[in-house]
Amino acid sequence: MKILILGGGFAGVEAAIKLRKHKYEVTLISDRDFLFIYPVSIWIPVGKRSYEDTQIKLSDLAKIHGFSLVLDKVTKIEAKNSIVFGEDKSYSFDYLFIAMGMGKVKTKGLEHTHSICGKPEESVIIKDLLDNLITKGKGNINVGFGGNPKDLTATAVRGGPAFELLFNISVLLKEKGLRDHFNLTFFAPMAEPGKRMGEKAYGKMDTFFEHYKVKTHFGIKIKEFHENAILFEDDSQIPSDLTLYISGGDGHPIIKESDLPQNETGFIQINEMCRVEGFPRIYAIGDIAAIIGHQWAAKQGHVAEIMADVAIFNFHNEQSGKEKRMSYWERLHIICVMDSGDGAAFVMRTAKTDFMVPLPIIGHWLKKGWGWYYKNSKMKRMFRIPGM
């Protein structure tokens, strides 16, 4: 039986590990040779974590867990013909797990911005640009995020890392004694940015902006990014020496061109067992899959892992002739430690409740600890906490 996994991020690696636990032969195809631990990459621009330390080599993971690794860029998927095309060769499969993450919405002038949620190497570029501005001693730094107008569920809005980077930059400037020489502005086109974290968390954002001396500009659509300014649809503009912008999530370009069922945004349509609608041998997991029926949910790393876990459970039970199936809906929730450089806030949201608890100092160390745990547990250097 040929089992292929496309993508070596949170979802793909978790699927490979779980499949190997059940002793299946697995091949994982990735266009990069490392897993990037995005949640802790927010510290790269402010110099509190190295780029190298934020990666796990896929070849090490392959050796430890016993899966085959192929480094190739997927260029086309023909689901009906059970074939995947890469830049180097083509791959047939009996079962396919698609985990290649998501694309991003294009806005005019996007090339004048940098994103902490883009290619991993962008985090290092942001660090260099920030260091240059710090050397100059003054400037206008703008950090924001946008949505995808086609994404009616808004599950692909990625706001948390923008807040984290913004507050971390404020703390860094303060540490350098330069905070009063910089204008730091948060911008977003939606009227209530951050509301996905829940009503209670959103209600506390003003306190954060005040504490970190951040100006705000939201509720007005972005018209265009310029080299030295951000232009809005009401013709207002903000001067900018550094624009850090997280675009709304969009379907992966390879999926948009494929014969796989997609929603209006280009995310793969799956059922609650993570199986692709109309394709019983194909699963889609992580950011690439459309989350339906849970208007409040968000695409997150732990959701990607839950989806991988659920997909493998259902796949294995099917192979073993067991009737029991699992739904990722039952385990869906938003959980995040939002780091602010000198502290953090613990945010939790489920279908029934939401809350935000400030965690001064300890929250920062909690997130650092999670980064350490993620890496070491994946490398089998320590015991894995069930569900994490």
Ligand SMILES: Cc1cc2nc3c(=O)[nH]c(=O)nc-3n(C[C@H](O)[C@H](O)[C@H](O)COP(=O)(O)OP(=O)(O)OC[C@H]3O[C@@H](n4cnc5c(N)ncnc54)[C@H](O)[C@@H]3O)c2cc1C
């Ligand atoms: C800065 C930042 C901070 C975040 N913080 C948190 C947090 O605190 N908590 C949380 O739960 N989530 C957080 N997230 C979200 C989380 O990182 C994502 O939800 C998670 O990475 C999704 O996993 P994935 O496997 O679906 O996609 P990814 O991790 O994006 O992995 C996709 C993989 O597919 C590969 N790939 C893509 N295209 C191709 C191709 N054509 N051919 C071959 N391979 C391909 C990529 O190289 C990559 O290895 C954060 C995200 C960012 C960017």
